[in-house]
Amino acid sequence: MTQTHALLHGLVVNSHGRHCVVESDDGSRRICHPRGKKSQAVVGDRVQWRAAPAGQGEEGTIEAVLPRDNLFYRQDEVRTKAFAANIDQILVLLAAEPVFSEGQLARALIAAQEQGIAAIIGLNKEDVPDAFAQAWQRLAAYRVMQDGESQPLYPVLRLQLESASGGTDFAALQARLQQRRTLVLGPSGVGKSTLINRLIPEAQAQTAAISQALNSGRHTTTTTWYWLPDANEDGVAAPRRAAILDSPGFQEFGLRHIQPQQLTRWMPDIHAHAQGCRFHNCTHIHEPGCAVQAVVQDEATHGAIARSRYQLYQRFLAELQGR
Template identity: 45%
Template structure:
């Protein structure tokens, strides 16, 4: 019998570096697994084939075809967040102040992979919440739902997010310090994720999650928790992928004179015309240009 024939199917439920926990279809007990070689490893949520070793270990020999893969990338490395997800739950807060640029990039990554996004504005008891909520008018105008709550209120959190999460595989994502771990604990008490206050001196959060892990939800479905981030490169996206991350461009792109229009300076560009009419915001178009320029510069070097 070949190695492939001896391998058993399973699902990756945790990842830390090149070490993984996999739950095999045939057994609920997770196995501690690793990969061989230098090829890209699996992500949490991946379906894989595992060659068992001993009582509770194994070698991942193949990653099975994915529905999608959500990740960020820059010149140094790629960070795989999760695979085969149904939606992205982006956690923001008034304090520390969230970045519009990082929020926009995460939404572009989701849009390019055809993954639905939902925003949670956490820490609703803070005085800056109204101003933070107003800043979310732009993504909300793009059809992205926004839920405001305090994750410290467990009952409220479960009541408002339960219908959003039920029966779906959801990636929990956020900048450091947004209260993501508190939200996770409200939804999955057994997670017992460590929490700590953000640094008031720096106005930034500290990473409390160090690895990615999948948790079954009591109401059905799964929640994948991932480390907080302070950067979100998108160098893996092609120019077409970047366009896909801006769904509001689609009607205007159909009006472009040239099929290979970059929507930067070309005559007869439908996107630039829509921008001039106020149908596309200057903020979103500027983000599009930044991502495009970064990726072009990265390819040159």
């Protein structure tokens, strides 16, 4: 007769194919396999798991995924790609070079907004002044964007991750990472690895250990979890609270899970003016009495909705309407 082990609580810190690495409260990790469809977990999930019966190795099974606070994911026509669950914020890392896609930035922010997840924008490579100034200018609309209470919505931080100081706003970034779980996103070449290696000196070792455990090779295609050295209010080390999650790729960020009629809700600069439209179901494309179009066209209010933001809105709406 095989003995059944007790149900234990754990945190998914990596996933690869169908199996996951589950970390227990004492920090120990083991590979677990989902019991069935309902126990398919993503990084950041809190799970109930059970060790495999004696004699069947050091692995375990995930019996249940606990309810999620949020799920950051993208959705194209056929596929859902989850980045992580139960995160506090995303950090979209961009750089002076390569030139970033505002569309990709806007998509990530919409996906976060829809899940009630806060966002920070980091602009790296301050030491490349001309390109940095241009990129900074392209972020103007995001620097002034406000939430429903007229508070600044997105901190936009100037970074130089390959310098002694880390850049003008590096200390502000570090403060915002304390006690939070942050998913880092960004295109290739912006400095994500530079950031992670800077914040977490043993990052390479952590990645290698996970890859070895999963036998997955160096380039994992899913989110990787790093605990951040953290301190509480009294400066006392507080282990296993703040984390950085390194995400794979940034391309093809599908928003198919967003309802077209809801799109403006997740684009706060457009939404701020939509209340003034004559029709409650205004799409802000061609209707008479549209307050959004009026703001976009009015030279006097020039900038209240940046032209690039309205163009992105038009493009995303057409995409969501299946055109």
